[in-house]
Amino acid sequence: MIPITFISHASDFLGDTNTGLTGPKIAELFSEYAVQYNVNIPFGEYPFDSPNKRTALKENLKAFSSDQQFIILKDLCELEHFKSNSDVKDLKIKLLSRYGNLGKEINEILIHEVRHWLSDYPESLKVYTEALRKFDNQIFERNIMDDLRLSLELLLKGILKNNKPLEKQTSDIGAYIREKGVSKELINMFIKLVDYYCHYQNTYVKHNDAVVENEIEIIFEMTSSFMKFISRIK
Incomplete structure (x- = not known):
């Protein structure tokens, strides 16, 4: 308080x-x-x-x-x-x-900032907001993870101006953030994290209806961090 x-x-x-x-x-x-x-x-x-x-x-x-x-x-x-x-x-x-400890289970400041940066990408923002609504109402179903994946995918399509699925975007992401002057080390780390993210989604979500509830929060914040980073450096 x-x-x-x-x-x-x-x-x-x-x-x-x-x-x-x-x-x-x-x-x-x-x-x-x-x-x-x-x-x-x-x-x-x-x-x-x-x-x-x-x-x-x-x-x-x-x-x-x-x-x-x-x-x-x-x-x-x-x-x-x-x-x-x-x-x-x-x-x-x-x-x-x-x-600084104030906020919901998910970092509310991060969520607020992401919604701000997504204002130029209404399709991504709409899906992201729907995922947030489900989380707030404790609707821990497979499609909350689908929403997170899709919101990130739509954002990347908008920024990179292509129509590739998320798992096919790593080389384009690397080229894009390299143009923005991001360090080689951070580029490599970011691409690796996105690759792991896609692997997780494909293994535990995309092809499996089972959702591990206690993992949703970290995936939500990871997705949000990816989106904040990629949209801020444009």
């Missing part, structure tokens, strides 16, 4: 009169979070019916769960607006060091 004292402290910097976010920007960002998390916020329109924008920001934050607050605060700290703000950089360090 993030204490109200920290929420107030963060709001003072993020909503600072001179260096913080503007009132309209606070309303815009929090309205997006309200829709994303299906939460009612007290100050979704500007001008605010509150003493100041710091108060509006704080009260909006209080409407969310601790897990959601963590993600929102991290997002806000990483905005381009605060790129040179040493106070906000220090705030982010405090947030991560004190409350």
Whole structure:
């Protein structure tokens, strides 16, 4: 749980009169979070019916769960607006060091970032979101793994501009990330991991209805890490 004292402290910097976010920007960002998390916020329109924008920001934050607050605060700290703000950089360090354990069984921050990077690839995002829905509802069936595989496959088809199945993409992946200046060592490791991933899927999922439930989480996070990496370096 993030204490109200920290929420107030963060709001003072993020909503600072001179260096913080503007009132309209606070309303815009929090309205997006309200829709994303299906939460009612007290100050979704500007001008605010509150003493100041710091108060509006704080009260909006209080409407969310601790897990959601963590993600929102991290997002806000990483905005381009605060790129040179040493106070906000220090705030982010405090947030991560004190409350970095917040989140669901699957790394919620990673999930949030992946969905952001997949916004340019709606077909992949749709399948990935469906896999996440099944996980959240504890629907541990074979098709949750199928969804993860397909979402990664669709992303690679979109980025590499081909129509190859996942297991045929390793050489194209290597060539693509090599063009982006990635080190030889990381290229080799990434390709090897994708190869192992395909082998796992083919052995335990694609040709077998049995799903090992306690392995789903690591496969979910591995898929997410692959997708985040390949989409960020484009």
